[in-house]
Amino acid sequence: MSAQVLSGKTMSESLRLEIASRVTALKERGLTPGLAVILVGNDPASEIYVRNKGNGCTEVGMYSRTINMPAETTQEELEAAIEELNADSAIHGILVQLPLPKHLDEQAALAKILPEKDVDGFHLINAGHMLTGTEGVVACTPRGALHMIKSTGVNLSGKEAVVIGRSNIVGKPMAMLLLKENCTVAMCHSRTQNLAEHTRRADILVAAVGKAGFVTADMVKPGAIVIDVGINRVDGKVKGDVDYDAVKEVAGWITPVPGGVGKMTITMLLMNTVEAAERMLK
Numbered sequence: 001m002s003a004q005v006l007s008g009k010t011m012s013e014s015l016r017l018e019i020a021s022r023v024t025a026l027k028e029r030g031l032t033p034g035l036a037v038i039l040v041g042n043d044p045a046s047e048i049y050v051r052n053k054g055n056g057c058t059e060v061g062m063y064s065r066t067i068n069m070p071a072e073t074t075q076e077e078l079e080a081a082i083e084e085l086n087a088d089s090a091i092h093g094i095l096v097q098l099p100l101p102k103h104l105d106e107q108a109a110l111a112k113i114l115p116e117k118d119v120d121g122f123h124l125i126n127a128g129h130m131l132t133g134t135e136g137v138v139a140c141t142p143r144g145a146l147h148m149i150k151s152t153g154v155n156l157s158g159k160e161a162v163v164i165g166r167s168n169i170v171g172k173p174m175a176m177l178l179l180k181e182n183c184t185v186a187m188c189h190s191r192t193q194n195l196a197e198h199t200r201r202a203d204i205l206v207a208a209v210g211k212a213g214f215v216t217a218d219m220v221k222p223g224a225i226v227i228d229v230g231i232n233r234v235d236g237k238v239k240g241d242v243d244y245d246a247v248k249e250v251a252g253w254i255t256p257v258p259g260g261v262g263k264m265t266i267t268m269l270l271m272n273t274v275e276a277a278e279r280m281l282k
């Protein structure tokens with residue numbers, strides 16, 4: 001039997017209704033949640049994501065501001081822009097769109113964002129909360145992926161989860177979130193030996209590799225939840241890390257690309273921003 005498709009579009013629509021009603025409640029108390037996005041340079045994909053973030057804010061009734069900075073921006077200029085937003089009471093969430101131009105120090109810039117305004121969850125304080133399982137801001141893509149996994153209704157406790165990819169943005173936080181759900185988690189990466197032996201044991205398989213069609217049907221346990229975080233451009237089309245058509249025939253649940261986890265990323269950013277604003281009133 002073919003897998004059930006977990007639609008990021010459908011889940012985002014209902015989550016955005018919830019976010020919009022929380023924004024309305026905040027506005028009734030005199031606070032309009034505000035998100036600031038810093039974009040350095042003119043990477044075409046980043047420009048689209050940043051525009052979609054602004055449109056998302058408008059859709060749920062939030063205030064948004066985009067700070068466009070030239071590709072030659074210095075570290076000092078970038079950090080000064082962040083400091084200004086830290087001090088701005090109209091802004092509850094700040095994010096620096098990644099990747100940054102090569103000459104800039106990403107970690108140093110992220111460290112300048114006030115942890116309570118870090119709606120990407122990339123600040124070391126929030127990464128530490130993730131590691132210790134304490135309350136902090138959870139990175140948007142893994143948070144969206146976990147929401148999709150939970151939507152299956154499968155009891156995650158004790159299940160085998162395999163995450164392929166060890167990035168700070170997706171792989172590592174994803175593994176921590178699954179660990180918090182009491183999964184037995186394996187993190188696989190480019191040096192992992194006998195990768196398929198690991199993936200075939202997975203009840204939950206998360207692919208964040210960055211290679212189109214990398215996960216093939218023979219690597220998947222029948223009935224598994226397969227979450228595809230990959231966004232690869234092939235011949236002008238967006239493809240995931242999973243060989244979707246073949247894996248769909250083996251898995252129990254699967255996320256499509258496009259229209260899967262990617263769609264949830266911006267929705268979870270809106271969720272993190274409304275939550276940051278709510279914390280201001282507590």
Ligand SMILES: Nc1nc2c(c(=O)[nH]1)N[C@@H](CN(C=O)c1ccc(C(=O)N[C@@H](CCC(=O)O)C(=O)O)cc1)CN2
Pocket residue numbers: 049095096097098099120140141231238257258259260261262263264265266
């Ligand atoms: N500061 C950040 N930078 C980056 C993040 C992030 O979470 N914070 N993630 C990615 C880019 N990203 C958001 O910024 C993002 C990627 C993909 C999507 C999305 O909707 N994907 C669509 C397909 C999009 C396409 O056609 O290109 C989908 O999967 O349906 C949204 C946001 C790196 N940088």
